[in-house]
Amino acid sequence: MRLSEHKYRTTSRIAGQLLYVENVHAARIGEVVKVLGPHNIALEGEILEIVKDNILIQLFGETRGLNTENLEIIFTDTIRQVPLARDIIGRRFNGSFEPLDGLPMFYASEWRPARGYPINPVARLGPEEFIETGISAIDGLNTLVKGQKLPIFSCAGLPAKELVAHILQNARLRESSKRFAVIFVALGLTFNEYSFYLEALQNIESEFVAIINMADDPVMERLMAPRFALTVAEYMAFDEDMDILVLVTDMTNYCDALREISNARKELPGRRGYPGYMYSDLASLYERAGRIRDSKGSITMIPVITMPEDDITHPIPDLTGYITEGQIVLSRELHQQGVFPPIDVLPSLSRLMQKGIGPGKTRDDHRDLANQLYKNYAKGRELKKLEAIVGRDGMSEADQLLLDFADLFENEFVHQEKQTRSIYKTLDKGLEILERFDLLQHNLQKKTEA
Amino acid sequence: MKKKTLGKIISISGATVRTDLTGLTLFERVSVGEHNLTGEVVRLDKDGAVLQVYEDPSGLGLNEPVQGHGVSLATTLGPGLLSVMFDGLQRPLDALVEKTGPFIHPIHLSSTLDLTKQWSFTPFVNRGDTVAGGVKIGYVDEGPFQHPIIIPADKNGRVKNIAQGTITLDEPLCELDDGSKIFGYQSWPMRVPRPYRKKISPQGPVVTGQRIIDFLFPLARGGTSIIPGGFGTGKTILEQTIAKHADVDIVIYAGCGERGNEMSELIEEFLHLVDPRTNCPLMDRTVLVVNTSNMPVAAREASIYTAVTLGEYYRDLGFHVLLLADSISRWAEALREISSSLEEMPGEEGYPTYLASRLSSFVERAGVVETLSGDIGSLSMILSVSPPGGDFTEPVTQALLRTSGAFLMLDMTLANSRHFPAINWMQSYSLYQNILADYFKKNISNDWEVLRKLCREIMHKEESLKEIMEIVGIEGLQEQDRLVMTVAEKIRFDFLAQNAYTADAFCEPQKTMDIIRNITDQYLRGQDYTAGKSENETL
Structure with a gap:
């Protein structure tokens, strides 16, 4: 703790959002500074680097109109913190954590660092509770589990936001009496997307908190917004015992912001210009999802990623896939066929599915049924390639059956438009189409009869 | 030990700190800042040093104190490490929970081992005996093991006093005539390989229970296998399945930069699974070193050295040890981050140019050795690699290919068709197969090699027939080719694929042999049949 407030007027250089101050006596890494400029400009910043008495500050917000002579820099001796209180529920904030809904700031009952602290792996509780989304392709084959981080890999022009809205409106924890809330983080959204999501949020029954960074808002705030949101999520989940669903869209904008800031700091670029630490940086967000011992709450995270050039090996989806527990992949082909949601179940995966399904959770035959659907659909899709070469008539009867099965699977199981299916309806639907093609294996049939 | 000295912080950039403290040595351990964060000296200048801090540096301030410890960053070795x-940095995560709750805050924990726990000690040596570094002076009972206590490598002399019965680690077990005291635990600088009498070539297999590995691409004791694969190809599940079943004495599992949920799952499972060899929980033979992706990056870099030093220690006690690291790519990325914050000139893809040499000196710490006390111990490694975009031409995979002995390539296509373990049988290889051929012949079955060749031959044939079949369909193939296709399919489904969630997760070599013999017998009979038929036709 410093005893007096430190104020400096010794700015030596400004470059974009970076500010250099000299002759500083005391400073901390990550310390928040306030910058007061001409015409009542008031900005916040964070100390990035200390080289003897020269300090490098990352500024948040618009830097136009600043000059080196008239800046007053106040060192606060604290690191970036988030105000927390129960009253936060139902509020909307911008990327600097200022209210956007016209209401005054709530009274904070406590403050916590925005970057958070890593969960001790020993203190983690494994995810095991099924979350019903009402979507067959997810519930049936790529089950979402409480405490999981499951991203949606979309492509430009695909209805990711409609899918997310559908999940928001229907997601429920089976037989849960606990409080459930959604935290919505918009990163670099256009006004159009923003108003779509806001309307969806206002139509859901659960409570929500929104942190909004629009496409024309400062880029640095895009990096802070998810951290604010997750600090709020940790508070609501682990202090207030709530089940929290954190929805982040679009992580591609986040990664581009990270690249932009990294470049401004003259760091070495890695693959496609993204910084080498992008994996660790993304992990510091995604890994904040989960459950912990001694707390009833949970944080489940659904980040949305728009894959540049529809390429799943692009660094953003690639690094995300290495951290998250699976992925839901949307397909342009299915979308063109008019299937909604256009989820391609073959590359999609939920790594925690095994934990959330089966006896006492969904239904005894869930795993078997999912395997059979997957296997037959995979075969059918494989045969489609062959069909393109030899034509349908050149194929055996059994192969033609699988081709038809694959079509039906897409059009009746995956495709569900605006309907919502309970997990039982989803599983029955799966059974039904397997039966229709006589593909159901006996062991499964017996089990469901019993 | 050198006297502690005090200096202050003059520059900070991320986790790289510059101090004005002089008289430090390279790789010396330091305490940084008011909260005594752990750090290491990485560069020395005329008027100071550059330090790497192993914890979250936020809040670290200018002019805060820096203190040298006079010793390198070290790993503590002794009874009480297992489970x-x-x-x-080898801080027990359980103890951290007690101190800082479910979230990890930067904190300095003084002791790795519980020094007050009571052990029952049985000495091997008597007063007046001469002992040297590496000699076993007795053992304590630890779970299913007798944990030998060895003299630290740099000590020798005549035994003046030796304890017996109940002991704790904070009191000396033995005193030598030169006054030096021997405790039940010792420490060793993690970046330095532990000494041994001599290295022996790899011999005998590490039986993993995975048919495709044991039969086609075996790992020898003292050898190294690498498992590269894109995300979703099942690296972690394969590593964990091997960790459960491998026929070794001790397993060191390093979760390096991976998911937190996976680690909690692993502990949960290992506590409940029973090791059939000892009838004790699997956890009793396991040490976990965990630095998940969201924990400090620099400590991730150190984590694999902590793990390998632990592995070498158990090797020196005469055990067979398997080190599994998941994943080496995350370690390399940590190295890259540190290197870039030190403003070093980058090599390929931003990795420092010393990536390959660091990796090869790490892999060289595996091996079979004759220990200082004359026992045979081994340290084998299975390292997973996460190549970006699943592209194996990247530097980490390429550097490891040159130093490791077996390459188990995970294939995205196989994973997508839910064939697990998704090891590609066409491109993977093991350099240990010749060394191990004799062992399998002698201990499992005479025709191990014959069947192995036959199996590979069938899979090769399938590969070349596959394209033709895609066009003409299986009906369009000749009869003997159709036979190849059916048998190959059987090999894939019933032999190479193995479900990690059923009893099939571990397969004894004898059973492996029975399954493959069964399938190849069908093949040979089918071949005789078709050959007979064509003979009849010509007649």
């Missing part, structure tokens, strides 16, 4: 989960 514990450590972070990259």
Whole structure:
């Protein structure tokens, strides 16, 4: 703790959002500074680097109109913190954590660092509770589990936001009496997307908190917004015992912001210009999802990623896939066929599915049924390639059956438009189409009869 | 030990700190700042030093104190390590929970081992005996093991006093005539390989229970296998399945930069699974070193050295040890981050140019050795690699290919068709197969090699017939080719694929042999049949 407030007027250089101050006596890494400029400009910043008495500050917000002579820099001796209180529920904030809904700031009952602290792996509780989304392709084959981080890999022009809205409106924890809330983080959204999501949020029954960074808002705030949101999520989940669903869209904008800031700091670029630490940086967000011992709450995270050039090996989806527990992949082909949601179940995966399904959770035959659907659909899709070469008539009867099965699977199981299916309806639907093609294996049939 | 000295912080950039403290040595351990964060000296200048801090540096301030410890960053070795989960700097995570709750805050924990726990000690040596470094002076009972206590490598002399019965680690077990005291635990600088009498070539297999590995691409004791694969190809599940079943004495599992949920799952499972060899929980033979992706990056870099030093220690006690690291790519990325914050000139893809040499000196710490006390111990490694975009031409995979002995390539296509373990049988290889051929012949079955060749031959044939079949369909193939296709399919489904969630997760070599013999017998009979038929036709 410093005893007096430190104020400096010794700015030596400004470059974009970076500010250099000299002759500083005391400073901390990550310390928040306030910058007061001409015409009542008031900005916040964070100390990035200390080289003897020269300090490098990352500024948040618009830097136009600043000059080196008239800046007053106040060192606060604290690191970036988030105000927390129960009253936060139902509020909307911008990327600097200022209210956007016209209401005054709530009274904070406590403050916590925005970057958070890593969960001790020993203190983690494994995810095991099924979350019903009402979507067959997810519930049936790529089950979402409480405490999981499951991203949606979309492509430009695909209805990711409609899918997310559908999940928001229907997601429920089976037989849960606990409080459930959604935290919505918009990163670099256009006004159009923003108003779509806001309307969806206002139509859901659960409570929500929104942190909004629009496409024309400062880029640095895009990096802070998810951290604010997750600090709020940790508070609501682990202090207030709530089940929290954190929805982040679009992580591609986040990664581009990270690249932009990294470049401004003259760091070495890695693959496609993204910084080498992008994996660790993304992990510091995604890994904040989960459950912990001694707390009833949970944080489940659904980040949305728009894959540049529809390429799943692009660094953003690639690094995300290495951290998250699976992925839901949307397909342009299915979308063109008019299937909604256009989820391609073959590359999609939920790594925690095994934990959330089966006896006492969904239904005894869930795993078997999912395997059979997957296997037959995979075969059918494989045969489609062959069909393109030899034509349908050149194929055996059994192969033609699988081709038809694959079509039906897409059009009746995956495709569900605006309907919502309970997990039982989803599983029955799966059974039904397997039966229709006589593909159901006996062991499964017996089990469901019993 | 050198006297502690005090200096202050003059520059900070991320976790790289510059101090005005002089008289430090390279790789010396330091305490940084008011909260005594752990750090290491990485560069020395005329008027100071550059330090790497192993914890979250936020809040670290200018002019805060820096203190040298006079020793390198070291790993603590002794009884009580088994079944514990450590972070990259070997701090017990359980103890951390007690101190800072479910979230990890930067904190300095003084002791790795519980020094007050009571052990029952049985000495091997008597007063007046001469002992040297590496000599076993007795053992304590630890779970299913007798944990030998060895003289630290740099000590020798005549035994003046030796304890017996109940002991704790904080009191000396033995005193030598030169006054030096021997405790039940010792420490060793993690970046330095531990000494041994001599190295022996790899011999005998590490039986993993995975048919495709044991039969086609075996790992020898003292050898190294690498498992590269894109995300979703099942690296972690394969590593964990091997960790459960491998026929070794001790397993060191390093979760390096991976998911937190996976680690909690692993502990949960290992506590409940029973090791059939000892009838004790699997956890009793396991040490976990965990630095998940969201824990400090620099400690991630240190974590694999902590793990390998632990592995070498158990090797020196005469055990067969398997080190599994998941994943080496995350370690390399940590190295890259540190290197870039030190403003070093980057090599390929931003990795420092010393990536390959660091990796090869790490892999060289595996091996079979004759220990200082004359026992045979081994340290084998299975390292997973996460190549970006699943592209194996990247530097980490390429550097490891040159130093490791077996390459188990995970294939995205196989994973997508839910064939697990998704090891590609066409491109993977093991350089240990010749060394191990004799062993399998002698201990399992005479025709091991014959069947192995036959199996590979069938899979090769299938590969070349596959394209033709895609066009003409299986009906369009000749009869003997159709036979190849059916048998190959059987090999894939019933032999190479193995479900990690059923009893099939572990397969004894004898059973492996029975299954493959069964399938190849069908093949040979089918071949005789078709050959007979064509003969009849010509007649």
